Amino acid sequence: MNHVTSADGTEIAYEREGSGPAVVLVVxxxxxxxxxxTAGLAAQLAADFTVYRYDQRGRGDSGDTAPYAVEREIEDLGAVVSAAGGEAMVxxxxxGAILALGADAAGVPITRLAAFEPPFVTDPERPPLPTxxxxxxxxxxGRRDLAIEDFLTRGADMPAEMVAGMRTQPFWPVMEAVAHTLAYDAAIVGKGPVPxxxxxxxxxxxxxxxxxxSPVRMQTAAAAVTESVPGARSQTLEGQAHGQLDPAVLGEAVVAFFRAG
Structure with a gap:
């Protein structure tokens, strides 16, 4: 494990594997x-690329300097790209797709960008996302459990009964440990409309x-992002869904796209 210092002094933890042109993964x-x-995708990419996996602020082994701002997350990604040699595919x-798109727009030197289902909202009648x-x-x-519930039901359109069932699973405490960072994800997504x-x-x-x-929301958001990013193209992954993603299927598409660069 390595660390890089972001612009506000926050220590960002990352791991590096493989060899070749740099690729940074954003979760x-x-x-x-x-x-x-992410780990599965990294393993596939490592045959052709030097892969950088990092913990976003507030997660894993990275720091979490207050106050939070999306701009700080962009600086974090920029710091990892700098550690990767000054430019990278992402x-x-x-x-994480929204963050990567925002980082590119802010001037972080990204040479190729693959974005899986940035969760924007295109339906103006949809209830508001959690803020x-x-x-x-x-x-x-102290209600980390309710923060998770709110994020999953209102933000990710998950049925309440499914979330209730998740509370009894061994991974629930792991989710609670990073529940404070859900506010960061909400800030990254914003109110929902495609920017x-x-x-x-x-x-x-x-x-x-x-x-x-994937749900219609993700399908329409992907189409809107493809239309809005100059020269972007889209690719569908057969049988894959938001939150139910086979890294082998994802890796095949991402490796091909990055190799083309």
Whole structure:
């Protein structure tokens, strides 16, 4: 494990494996550098690339300097890219995809960008997503469980009965341990609409990935992002879904796209 210091002094933990051009992986909600899909993707990429997996602030072995701002997360990703040699290809999943797109628009030197299902909202009639403040308030009150429930039901459209069943599973305490970072994911996603003007500033060749078994929200969001990012193209992953992703299927698409660079 290595560390890099972000612009605000926060220590960001990362691991490096493989050899070749640099690739940085950015995870979504609840995940860290050892999240199974991320680790599986890294193993596939490592045959051709030097892969950097990092813990986003507040997770794993990384620090968490207050106050939080999405700009600090972009600086964190920029610091990892700097440690990777000054430029890198980047894969981002879910909220990590939004963060990667925002980082490119902010000038982080990303040479190719693969984004799996950035969870924007295209339906104006959809109920509001949970906000950064709402989730932070629940954690501050000691109700990490309710923050998770709110994030999963209102944010990820998961049925309440499914979340209730998750409470009895061994992984629930692991989720509670990072529940404070759900507010960070909420801040990254924002109110939900696709930020067309920001995405128009993305300069890296971009591949938007979406699973054929994913909800309509993810399908329409992927289409909107593809339309908004200059020159972007999309690719569907057969049988894959948000939160149910085979790293082998994902890896095949990402490796092909990064090799093309």
């Amino acid at each position: 979504g909600a609840f995940g860290d550098r050892n999240e199974p899909v 894969f981002g999943g879910s909220s 950064e403040k709402e989730l932070t308030d629940l954690v501050t009150l 067309v003007e920001l995405l128009a500033s993305v300069t890296a060749p971009t591949l938007v990935l979406v699973g054929t078994a």
